Amino acid sequence: MGPQPKRRRILLALTAAATVAAGTALPAGPAAAAEIPVGRGSYSDTRPPGTSGPVDNAGQPVTPKVTERVADRPVPTNDWWSSLAFKRAADNPYSLPMFGHPLSYRAVAGGLEVGYATEHVVVGGGVQYEFQHKADLTLGVAGLNSPDARADGWSDWTVSPYWAGGGRTLRATIGHGSPYVYAEATGGAAQITAAAAPQVFADDGNALGITVGGKHYALFAPTGSDWTVSGSTLSADLGGKDYYSVAVLPDPGAFETFSRYAFSFVTGSRVDWDYAQDQGRMNATYTLQTEAREGTETGTLQALYPHQWKHTSDQLTAYEYVSPRGTMKVREGSSFTTSQDVTGVLPALPESGGVDQGRLTAFVNEVADTAAVGRADTYWTGKALGRLAQVVPLADQVGATAARDKILGVMKARLEEWFTAGGETEFSYDAVWKTLTGYPASYGSDTELNDHHFHYGYYVMAAAVVAQYDPAWAADSAWGGMVRELIADAANPARDGDRYPFLRGFDVYAGHSWAAGHAGFAAGNNQEASSESVNLSAGLIMFGAATGDTELRDLGVYLLTTESEAVRNYWFDADEDAFPADFQHNTLGMVWSAGGAHATWWTGNPEEIHGINVLPVTGASLHLARDKAAIDRNLAEMERENGGPAVEWRELLWEFQALSNPAAAREAYAAGGGGTYAPEAGESWAHVYHWIHTLAATGAPDPTVTADSPTAAVFATGGTKTYAAHNYGATDQTVTFSDGKTLRVPARSSATETG
Template structure:
């Protein structure tokens, strides 16, 4: 099959299918045409580097290839002398600058930084700001394609190439030189400025057409080109000269200038304030707060003034960022393929996100036929070829993942022999791969600072594609082994090789120069990128976001199983961040990202320029929808946070597919089970006899998954825990708390809804049952009695302390659940707009509250509201804190309103989901303070209902959570 033609700068190149004559899965980058050259084959001097009991080679096997261009010739990182030898950041939004994929283009392909777009050329840097999307004639793809408005450079520049002269976490500095001139430009995600340095001539900006000058202040020029407004800032004491479409400024003894894209002409003065405060470094840091189940991520831009003393800058935040920050934002916005970007004034910002749990497996609560399930498991373990003839890293990884999902099922069934056989198969295969010196095995490329598995596939070698996809399966399988055999996973045994694979795709140690920082993850965009070289007109891309999250959830599980807190927390950062990005950019959960002219509600691929309802190899709707579901594991629970979107996703699939699931039915049933387990169970029951499992799936796992969810119900995403390996499910009035404990001693797991669950060592526990994992060596104990969850005290807790408060009828907040559900009526907005301003609000308050502010925590709530069949209603919440009870509210937080649907039934309005609209004042410790919640109708012509006073057993409990201990 051929990739979409418009995405390639040359003629389309065929991507070979993953498995002939079978339903096939996809990775996110097409491989190049078959390469016949054997570039840099292994030599007699090759050495094996030991890592515990495993090893890798420092030279690839004979007859194999490493990174090459599209003609099959080897390539090296395209960097300046001062960056030589540093780990090249492949798989980034700007990688075509450093990885020359096409022999005829030594500059770059289109670069999508957002809000800017760029392209390097001989005369400098093309700059654009596309604001109008195009949709392909078949309606399958939308793009905000790079279109040049300006070219930035220095007069007379004609460079033979562009090299990279530096990079930071989300910026890059390309560099041009032709012997008489030099030019460099620091550009990056969220930067509305280009920071330029030029020598050998005047600063020169060439417009695509004759610009309109709307402001001329000598060294500061405001122009409009192609309908977009720009500010040009030369050093003080110089001035811009306009000659047709060419704008120039003699720099004299100075070597700097900057250009900004302006939200409007009126913003020129503000942008002048920071025009000479050049961003010289960017850095992301993260912190997991286990006690309150949150992840705090801080984005910091370091600035250096070129003149004056101004510091700080302006940063444009993506939607997944501004939804999660409590930091003040300006009213300025930009258009981007990821929806609206909002501008922050300062040197950085912090986001706080709830950490959704992952489970190593679902608990054993399903009403399945245990004998039939056991037979399905044994069919896989006893197959003549359990690995289905897999030879390369992808298909071997898929097979490892499929078998690993069966291990806990066999254990739950008490079939120790099958469990241990499966573990033996997994260990044996990985140990073969983890022993260097040949193929299969791993080889380190010291030029590109990467570990490549051979036999390779889908360009993991020649293009450095998809390492996180392939290696994620290895890490997940290793996490299963570590759960049952901790000795095997020790660093001194085979665990060192597992961690080395993890480092290749996601190195978080800035002192480890063997690999670039977070190769496959873009910390500012919040998602992975699959192409090693980014050699496309549409920028970089990622197809199977779910395989990216398979990698990060594997890090959580493997880090937890081996006691490596840093690896676990890295996994939490990647998983939490990308889960929120996927929700917005692949599934458009809030219907605020995809252009109105794009007729789809989900996409198979995200590109730098936009997104596509397609895959690399097929137009089958089942595979387009399924590619962002597979593989289904206990790390797939992030997909269940928006059950309404799962239903809409599958409704679109059926509409495009003749009303039925055809390809990958098992994956789609499992996806359906996250939102409607009864329907999924009915589909399984009627379809079990007539389908072939997807290559990474098995009938045993699909049966186990669907029937367990039919008993557990659906995920409650509002409840977090003080461990990342926990989740809560709701089935009618029944709530099931589930947690896994990898430790060697029992521990109490605390859930944010007030429940405490005691989990025995090396076990999964729930209200409904538990089973003991085996100790080192794979042995197992017999099933133990159900651990009884211990709810936190309610009636004895004083009303003056606590961080969880329940809304009660009559306007009270209480640390205890209510006795009986009631309804408060929220008056109509009367057709007016009260967004941000309370109007006839329902008020709930508690006084005499004391508590210590928790670092990095944020206000959150779950309110259950219903507008019946009313249309166009939106309920809104304001939470106010009087820290000392003085009568003055020191901190007031107003959240975005919640648009209710016109269907009778309770809907959950959450603080984390809505995000802050505005906040004033600051938080501190509570000392006999007052907390007030106001709920009103921001828009609409009808009243709404708010559920209050509900007991835990009744469910749908309206609750406020405050960031205090």
């Protein structure tokens, strides 16, 4: 969703648009606001006068739609199921479609709609594909007519909706990758309504196999119960028990296998990551907690997305499902582990002979002479900070220390103003929604809880650059404490915290972040600028390294490594196996739960559609070079659509091209007026010039060579490799690369060698 110039919250020609913020200003609450000190900074416990917190699409305030049992837990907004807890549509107290994959869901008065979309539609004049939610079954309890549905519990990628009405209750547990729905029901018989009269292909009394609309399901009631079929209604007396389950089957022949795990109810889910630094690998284990409701079986079945099964050595079954992300493959067992190479990040590309020192110095001084960060909203302030942050290490490279220090001073001043409550800009904590919002807000960061990871990523990255040169500034007792508050809001790694939810924007199973705080769309949630999400992850790596916080650094490594693989699969279709065959595009501007769109929120301009998942270009963008052929296809499509080379954002697309074909990018820079016009608002000519001409000299990144440092990278041209690393520590470091090369890096410095 990440906002850009002249952005309006309008989805052009797409069917997924559903709700629009009314923008109504609400009373800010009590007149007397307390300032909560954090080091030398502070935030407010009350919104500024005249501003708003979360509202529905009628402009009315909303509170988390959860049961009393979990009322004190921070609600995970910006998740795949957030429309259950965030009542965005004023007339809908249940949910909008929620896409767990392979199943989709929707809460309604009578229970839980369940569907399995195996076919897609291409809509919006060919720019969007959707695997739309359509109910095959509605799971409930006989006589249930609930006035609403609420979240009654959640874990890393599962959630439990809850209904109550007329003396009946229903609690279901659903999740990413789960072919099962686990139901707990009281007050009546289990009742399932099918979209059409089902065909029964297996009947074992309490276990029933049915086909509805070409989809195959298995229904499991407690032992001793029996399913009855009357038209399109299926019911089972639970015999004094309070549970049943339903599974979508890959094919009717899977009935027996799925029956084996019917009563091994999933009660929770958890990811654990381990950065094996010496190997340059990120290992992540995804585990389901289960409880045997009958018998002793505690195993289960779970479907893996492509970004997962492509990186696991765990045994998989032959079962497969269709999904908007491509084929999902099934694992028999309660856990699996993925292992991926880590692509490093750098505070800047290394020094090289390809850069004219005088030209770069002039560009750097130009930035310093005009350095300013206005009092804009959180997004545009962040963009301005990000622009300056990328120039600081370049000033260092050319010895322009006065320019460097001036830019750092401007960055510090604006960060400190934002990090102090009571002024024109501030951060305010909402104790109801457990979130920290910056005011002035923008693009629904207040009313919809959108995009916090996009906005705050720029602040964290800027703070990491300041910390690189002034560690004392970043101490928790100084201004680092407020940086950590922003990190906790957007990417809190603690599951048991009482102030912020676990990894607010990041969906650990989907492998990427979501942008909408409420997910209140017919197509589920969405994310546009995946690169702005990566910007936050890189900021965590760099800020963690600069402050000696290896846990924070490793969190950033996990998030970036995981999202990088999701981006290559689901935004850029690098392996050409994710998008439907009849979808005539090879890149997406935004990913939706139900599919994807070759579009942006604010324009159909090809240059910006192809550029939105590139900006901001930083030392974290190196991961994009893992798929040089995908970059070439992407840019070739852009030129076809555009009728020629880019005009808007052309400098961003040259930088993107430089990750694949640096020589061609340098030629495009020379021919396209590089350095002579105003670049995209988050860019500067100092950075663009340095990026393109450095890569023209060193060659594009070589992701086949890894390192035992997360802030190291290799570049290659012909038979020559350039090794680069930055050492944030206070003592010298030796970095070892996977091809055997070692590089000694002095304390708090960068080093480069060619070999």
